[in-house]
Structures are given as structure tokens and as C-alpha cells.
Amino acid sequence: MFQTILIANRGEIACRIARTARAMGVRVVAVYSDADAGAAHVAAADRAVHIGGAAPADSYLRGERIIAAALESGAEAIHPGYGFLSENPEFVEAVEAAGLVFIGPSAAAIRKMGLKDAAKALMQEAGVPVVPGYHGAEQAPAFLAERAAEIGYPVLIKAVAGGGGKGMRLVTHAQAFDDALASAQSEAQGAFGNPAVLIEKYIEQPRHIEVQVFGDGQSAVHLFERDCSLQRRHQKVIEEAPAPGMPEAVRQAMGRAAVRAAEAIGYAGAGTIEFIVDGAGGLREDGFWFMEMNTRLQVEHPVTELITGVDLVEWQLRVAAGQPLPLAQEDLQISGHAFEARLYAEDVAKGFLPATGTLGHLAFPDGCRADSGVRSGDAISPFYDPMIAKIITHGPSRDIALARMRAALAGTQVAGSVTNLGFLSALCAHQGFAAGQVDTGLIARDQAQLVARAAAQDVDWAQAAAAALGLLGPLPETAGFHLWQPMAQSVVLAHEGLERRVAVQVLGPDRLMATPEGGAALCLQRRAAADAGWQVAGEILPHWVRLGEDLTLFRGAGLCFAVIDPLQRAASGAAAGNVIEAPMPGLVRAVFAAPGQSVAAGDRLALLEAMKMEHALLAARDGTVAEVLVAAGAQVEAGAALIRLEDEAEEAA
Ligand code: ADP
Ligand code: ADP
Ligand code: MG
Numbered sequence: 340m341f342q343t344i345l346i347a348n349r350g351e352i353a354c355r356i357a358r359t360a361r362a363m364g365v366r367v368v369a370v371y372s373d374a375d376a377g378a379a380h381v382a383a384a385d386r387a388v389h390i391g392g393a394a395p396a397d398s399y400l401r402g403e404r405i406i407a408a409a410l411e412s413g414a415e416a417i418h419p420g421y422g423f424l425s426e427n428p429e430f431v432e433a434v435e436a437a438g439l440v441f442i443g444p445s446a447a448a449i450r451k452m453g454l455k456d457a458a459k460a461l462m463q464e465a466g467v468p469v470v471p472g473y474h475g476a477e478q479a480p481a482f483l484a485e486r487a488a489e490i491g492y493p494v495l496i497k498a499v500a501g502g503g504g505k506g507m508r509l510v511t512h513a514q515a516f517d518d519a520l521a522s523a524q525s526e527a528q529g530a531f532g533n534p535a536v537l538i539e540k541y542i543e544q545p546r547h548i549e550v551q552v553f554g555d556g557q558s559a560v561h562l563f564e565r566d567c568s569l570q571r572r573h574q575k576v577i578e579e580a581p582a583p584g585m586p587e588a589v590r591q592a593m594g595r596a597a598v599r600a601a602e603a604i605g606y607a608g609a610g611t612i613e614f615i616v617d618g619a620g621g622l623r624e625d626g627f628w629f630m631e632m633n634t635r636l637q638v639e640h641p642v643t644e645l646i647t648g649v650d651l652v653e654w655q656l657r658v659a660a661g662q663p664l665p666l667a668q669e670d671l672q673i674s675g676h677a678f679e680a681r682l683y684a685e686d687v688a689k690g691f692l693p694a695t696g697t698l699g700h701l702a703f704p705d706g707c708r709a710d711s712g713v714r715s716g717d718a719i720s721p722f723y724d725p726m727i728a729k730i731i732t733h734g735p736s737r738d739i740a741l742a743r744m745r746a747a748l749a750g751t752q753v754a755g756s757v758t759n760l761g762f763l764s765a766l767c768a769h770q771g772f773a774a775g776q777v778d779t780g781l782i783a784r785d786q787a788q789l790v791a792r793a794a795a796q797d798v799d800w801a802q803a804a805a806a807a808l809g810l811l812g813p814l815p816e817t818a819g820f821h822l823w824q825p826m827a828q829s830v831v832l833a834h835e836g837l838e839r840r841v842a843v844q845v846l847g848p849d850r851l852m853a854t855p856e857g858g859a860a861l862c863l864q865r866r867a868a869a870d871a872g873w874q875v876a877g878e879i880l881p882h883w884v885r886l887g888e889d890l891t892l893f894r895g896a897g898l899c900f901a902v903i904d905p906l907q908r909a910a911s912g913a914a915a916g917n918v919i920e921a922p923m924p925g926l927v928r929a930v931f932a933a934p935g936q937s938v939a940a941g942d943r944l945a946l947l948e949a950m951k952m953e954h955a956l957l958a959a960r961d962g963t964v965a966e967v968l969v970a971a972g973a974q975v976e977a978g979a980a981l982i983r984l985e986d987e988a989e990e991a992a
Contacts, residue, residue, distance in 0.1 A: 340660050341365055341416050344442065345409040346384070348420030349399060350712030351729060352636070353380035356418050359652040361385075368412045370405055372398035374720050379712050386412055393722045394974060399423045402430045406437045416440035416659060418652075422724070425635040426453065442659040444554075444634050448604045452632040456499040456537045462629045465603035467596045470615055470628040472539035474499075484516050486538050493541040496520055498527035498534075504573030505530045509541055526953075544778045546618040547575075548582050548627065550597035551643045551651075554606035555658055560668045561594040562643050562651075568618075568777040569766065571691065572952075576782065577766055578639035578679045580646050583737060583775030585622055592624045598668075600632060608658055609651050611637045618778045638681070638729070641710060645677035645733040676737040678744045680763045684725040684756040687790050692923040693725045693949050695977055696756030699886035704750030706743055707732045719756055721924025721976055727758065737775065741767060754884045754891035754899075761896030765789045795834050795898045801853035801861045802873070802880050803890050803900040804830050804841030811873060811883075814848055814865075831903040832890075838903065917965070919956055919982040921975045925949030929971050932982050936964045944982050945969075956981065 343366040346353045357367045357380065369384035374393035381387040388408035391398035398404075402424055409417055417434050419425035419442070428446035435441060443449075452458045456474040463469050472494070473486035487494045487510065496519055498506025506527035508519040520536070528534040547570065551562040566582035567575045581590070597612040611633040617626040640651050654665055684694040697718045703709035711728035719725050730747050734740035748764045766772060766789060771781060782789065795803075805811050807830045826845045831838060844852040849865030863873050863880070873880045881894040885902075892898045921927075929946040932938065938958040945956045962984040969981050 340662075341414075341440070341656065343368060343385075343412070343414045344416045344418055344656070345370065345388075345405070345412065345414035346380070346418050346420065347399065347405045348418075348423055348425075349375055349378065349380050350723065351710045351726065352420040352422075352638075352712070354383045354712050355710050356420060356652050357383040359650055360418075360656065363653060363656060365656065368409065368414050370399070370408055372722070374722050377717075379714050379717060388412060393720070395423065395722065402427070402433055406433055406439065409434075409439055410437060414439070416442050416656075418442040418655070419635065421635050421638060426633075428453070440659050442655050443608045444606055444610065445556075448606050449634045451604045452634050454499045455497060455501060455631055456535070458631060459537070459629065461603065462600055465599055467600050467603075467629045468625075468627065470539045470542070470630065472537060474537040476535075478535055480517060480520055483520060483536070483538060484513070487516055488513060490538060490540050493543075495539045495541045496523045496536050497539060498523060498531060499537055500527060500531035500533040500535070502531075506536070507573060542615050542617050542628075544617065544619040544780070546582070546616040546622075546778050547613065547630075548585075548593065548616045548622075549611050549613040549637075550593055551637075551640070552597050552601040552606065552610050552612060553651075553654055553658070553664060554601045554608065554610070555664050556605055556607040557602070558664075559598045559601035559606055560664060560666070560671060561597050562647050562649060562671060563673055564590060564593060565639055565642055566777060567639060568779050569772065569782060570779050571782045573779075575639065576681060577763070577772075578642055579737075579740075580642040580677050581673055582622070583777065589622045589624050589627070593627055596627075596629070600629065606634075609636050609640070609655055610634050639679050641708060641729060641731045642677040642679045645708070645731060646673050646675060647671060648674065675733055675735045676740040677731060677733045678740050678767075679729050679731045680744060680748065680767070681729055681759075682727045682751070682753070682763065683759045684719040684727055685759050686757045686923075687759050687762045688792065689922070691759070693925075694756050694758075695719050695721050695725070695924045697886075698727070698753060698755040700752060700754040700884045700891070701727070702752040703728070703730065704747055706750075707747035709747075709751075721974060727753065727756075730763075738773075741773060749895070752882065752884075752893045753897060754886055754889070757899075758896070761792055762789055764896055765791070792835070793895050795892075795900075797855050797858040798861055798875050798878070798880075799892055799894060799898050800832060800834070800839055800841055800855040800858070800900075801843075801863065801875070802883070803832055803834075803892060803898075804843050804853055804855070805851050805863055805873075806883050806885065806892075807832065807890055807900070807902045808843055810843065810845065810851055811863075813870065833901040833903055834898065917962075917984045917986060918980045919944055919958070919984075921947055921977055921979045921981055922954065922956075923947070923949050924977050925954070925975065927969050927971055927973045927975060927981070928953065930967060930969065930982075932964045932967055934964055934966060938962060938964060938984070947975075958984070960984070962987070 345368040367384040369387040370390045424430040428449045431441045431446040459469045459474045493511045496508045508523045510519045524534040546568040565580045567578045569577040613630045614627045686692045701715045708731040732743035829842045839856045842854045851863040854860040883892045890900045925947045932944045942958045943955045965985040966983040
């Protein structure tokens, strides 16, 4: 076994790998960027090496710098995690040329699976079913339109170099084909530097079912399937293992196909074969097709770990160190059911915009596995993926594992950023999902119901006001000697666009009366046991935290109130309307406006890229550009001013 490995990654996956490595007695070297000097993954390592600036291109993507860090710290092997350099064959070659071991497959195996068209051709040869379609070299639009007509609409256009759902377009009829093709090609060119596409039959009522494989370079085993059908814009949201409603014969057929795929390319290490499955009318042995292979450890690997009892990172280290596969196929078994939910800093109500912030408070309940790369007090920065944690539960049956997930989400406390916690809870309460009726369209169909948020009740306003006024703390030691005068105070709170004044009367050390504007008076009572909190009419009030002017009550997915300072309010609000701000942290890809230019409402002024998506920023009204405050290539925070229009008064003059 290695004595020391370097982890060329950050965040939860770097922490996850460090945990297993250290448990195996292997020393861990972390690398970090300027933005990550105090990050959790640095604290999780035995030693850490600074490798450059915050942007990934200046640090986590600098292969030579990372290899130099490994050599100077005495590491014998490099684990790439996922993302960044994990599927980069040139990096694998450079690692090996430096005399180090790459903990993953060979450069040749990665290359074979790197492009979707070549991978499909190879899999077809190996006897693995592939999605019907065209994956040849000819790319003329008229030719591709003919192939689409032959395949039959609806079809899916995919970038051959694609990933993360980029460069993919669903086309439902022939008239829409040319436009969809052009936009897929230009997105693919921008994102991957390769405009080539393939055309596939679009499987209706599709399910995404993938098989975890593990190879030693010659032979491979599979560790059963994961169902990742709960997706939003082709991004996984909740994953589970095994797949609901999977007949044993289909499981075996898919497992055999996946092992054939891995063995066909002499695969070593952990990999995933993704299949698209026709979910209409139940799973069938002739109803699954190869989509692509991910030649790395996958984000959702923990659900496989929980149903098999295998530590996949331990297997990765052992196989990379030259040991045989720890278990044979017949020794692997499924035990129970597992779910994983991806908790993100994102604003669900604003179309799932990625968010940033300092997580002043972060806590997970017992009864779940929480894989996280941040701790209370850490920041979600604009430079990286805004994932906060993966929450994973296991149970003897699907129902029990799901009930445990609902409980885990209900007990998760995050303050300091908006999150998708409420959305995840709503998904776990969805009846179709609970019944195992999953397909990749579920979230989009029921989105309105899933993003609806429970509004704060009067009792929440009352509690928030009492907390804001500092009245819910522990009893002062001198309480007994105080002369408790009935005392009236009030505070203005804002919550989801609504502002209300709440009057609070102190009736004694353990009794308050709070009256939210327009509502009835509520009596808050301190509970008898020490530090047991407060109650209203017998109902125990939830925990809460205050961070600056934000007060979060941990009821449901959390209710955030802003404490309004009457002085500050008068000052703001004057300059609004003229400035186009970044709605989320991201990279400014292009600016289309120049000072003095007249613009019309709806004109595209700039293009912002964030979280695998491009967002056009539009002029809100007709006007003249006064100032351009950023240049293409700049990394900006949410709320940064990008372009200023002239005052309407200024213009009229
Ligand atoms: P997967 O399809 O493996 O479940 P995702 O859909 O979450 O992964 O991510 C899509 C791509 O983005 C993958 O290539 C993954 O490796 C990468 N990725 C996801 N999260 C991160 C992260 N925190 N840092 C870097 N890359 C990431
Ligand atoms: P990426 O490399 O971006 O992950 P994939 O080829 O893995 O691209 O596809 C991503 C998602 O798109 C799948 O998980 C599935 O939801 C959907 N998808 C892909 N191919 C098809 C298809 N032929 N029919 C229906 N849905 C598909
Ligand atoms: Mg995929």
C-alpha cells in the first residue's frame, strides 16, 4: 500500500477520499487555491500545498504544479477525485511520466470513452446495446436532418465531447431541427472546443439507470445499479440504489453488459456505465441502452457503498497499489436500500440560481451520512460548485430509507445562504416518487408543486421578533431579583418580500406576548426544563440562529427573516433601477454594451456563465448606457454592478 497520496481536488470529494486514506494508515497531501487556504479539505489532510489562484485554471487544473507538489511532498500516487483533471488523459500520462501512480484508469481507457460517438461505436462492437441513432463523422446540417428524420422524432442532439448536460437539445419536430442543431453546435464549441454532435432517438419516459463497475485492468465486477432519474435539466438531484422495480433478470443483464463494456477497454479502477432505460411498461431485458461511461468515481457513489458495504475509495487505493479486486462477483450482495440528496446553495424560487454566502451555521442530524466539504463558518465561494453536502440514508427497505431521508432533511440546519433544502424535502414527500414511479421528467412536470414554499405563520413572526429583540436567551442569573415591569417593544421584520412590524410585551422572565401586525396576540412561554426553549400553546418552538441582521428559524427547510434597521432603509432604494447587476456569482463571458449606446428593453447586454449554464442579462427598459463596469473574463459576486444606464432624468435633460 502507498504511504502517502496526494488528492488533486477540493470540497466534499477531497474530504471523502482523505477519510478513507487516513483510516487505512495512508498519509494525505492536500492541494489548495487562494480561496481555499482555510478549507475543510486542507484541515482533513496531513499536509497541504498551495498551488495558485482561486480560479480553477490557476490551481486545480494546473497539472504540472500538482505533480510538482506530489513530488516535493513525497507522495507516491495521485487521486483525482471527480471533475477537474479526473478524466484528462494527458494528465494521467504526465503523472505516470513523473514516476507516480494515477489512482484511476489508464490514459488509453479514458480516451476510448472520452468522446460519446467513438464510445458508442466501440460498445456496439463489444455487444453492448446502444441508443439507436447516428454517431458518424459527417456533420453537414442537411445530412444530419435526414438522419434525424430516419431515426424518427423526437430526437436528442448531443455534443460528442459533452458532459454535464451541455450541448444537448431535444427536438420534437423537423421544423425545429436546424435551429436546435446550430445552438447545440455553438454551445459545444464554446464549452468543449469541439462542435461535433451525434443524434439519438429520444427515449420517452426515460429512466437513468447506471451500473457501478470495478476493474483490475483485465477483468471487472459490477456493484449493481443506481437510479438517477430524478434530474433537473439533466443534472442529478436525488439518487438511489437499487433501482425501484428492477427485476432480477434485468439487473443481471445490465450488470453483464456493464462488465462487458469495462472489460472491452481493459478498465482498471472505479467506473460507471450509464444506461438510458425505457420506463414505459416496466423494465425489460431489451429496454436499456448504453449512453456513456464515466471513467472516475461518481458523485453518487455513496448509495452503492451503503447497499454493498464496500468502501469504493479503499478499493481504488488497493487496486491502484497493485492488489487484486477485493471481492468476486458472487461475493457481492445488495443489502437494503439507500438514497442520496444533493444539498446546494441555490435560490430555488429564482430558477435555481447558484448562491454564495458564509454558512454561519451548518448542522446535520444523527441517522444519516453527510458528506460535506464545508463546516459552520465556511464560505460557499463563487469559484466552485455550490454543493454544501450530500445527505445519504440507508434502510432495510426503500420506504424506510426514504422515511430516514425525510427525517434527515427535516433535521438539517443551514443558515447564511439560501438552499434547495425545501425542494429536496418536497421531492421526498412526492407521492409518485414515494411509490417508486420515477422518470427523468418527474421534476419538470411537478415543478410548481415542488418549489412552492411553506409561508411563515404568525407564530414564526412572533418567535422571530422575540429572538430579534434578544428576549429568548437563557434566564439571567439575577432574574429572581429583577422587578419585571411590563415592557413594550417592537421590531420590523422582512420575510419573502413581506414586511411586518411585531409588537412584543414582556410579561415576566418566562412569558412574552407578541402581536404581528394584522394578526392576533400570541403568548410565548419558557419551557420548564433548563435550556428547553420556548413554546406557544403547547407547541415547542424550533431552534434558531441570528447571523448579523438575518435570523433563521429551523422550521421545515428553514425560515429566514431580515431584521430591518429603520435608519438604513431610508438610505437605500434611491439608486435602484438603473443598474444591471449579476443575479448570481459567475464568469462574465461577454459584454455587448458600450458607453453612450442606446438600448431597448429586452436587449442582451451581457452574458454570465454560472454553474454549467449561460444567462443573458437584459436591459429592463429603453435607455442609454452610462457606464460599463466589468470586462469579459471577470469573475463577479452576486449583486455586483455590471452596467449602469443613464438616469431617466439625466437623459431627458
Ligand atoms: P455525475 O454525473 O458524475 O453525477 P454531476 O452531474 O454532479 O456528476 O457533475 C457533472 C460534472 O461536473 C462531472 O464531470 C463532475 O465530475 C463535475 N463536478 C461536479 N461537482 C464538482 C465539483 N464540486 N468540483 C468539480 N467538478 C465537479
Ligand atoms: P452528459 O455527458 O451531459 O451527462 P448524458 O449522455 O449522460 O450526458 O445524458 C444526460 C442525461 O440526459 C441523462 O441522464 C438522461 O436524463 C438524458 N438523456 C440522455 N440521452 C437520452 C435519450 N436518448 N433519451 C432520453 N433522455 C436522454
Ligand atoms: Mg452523463
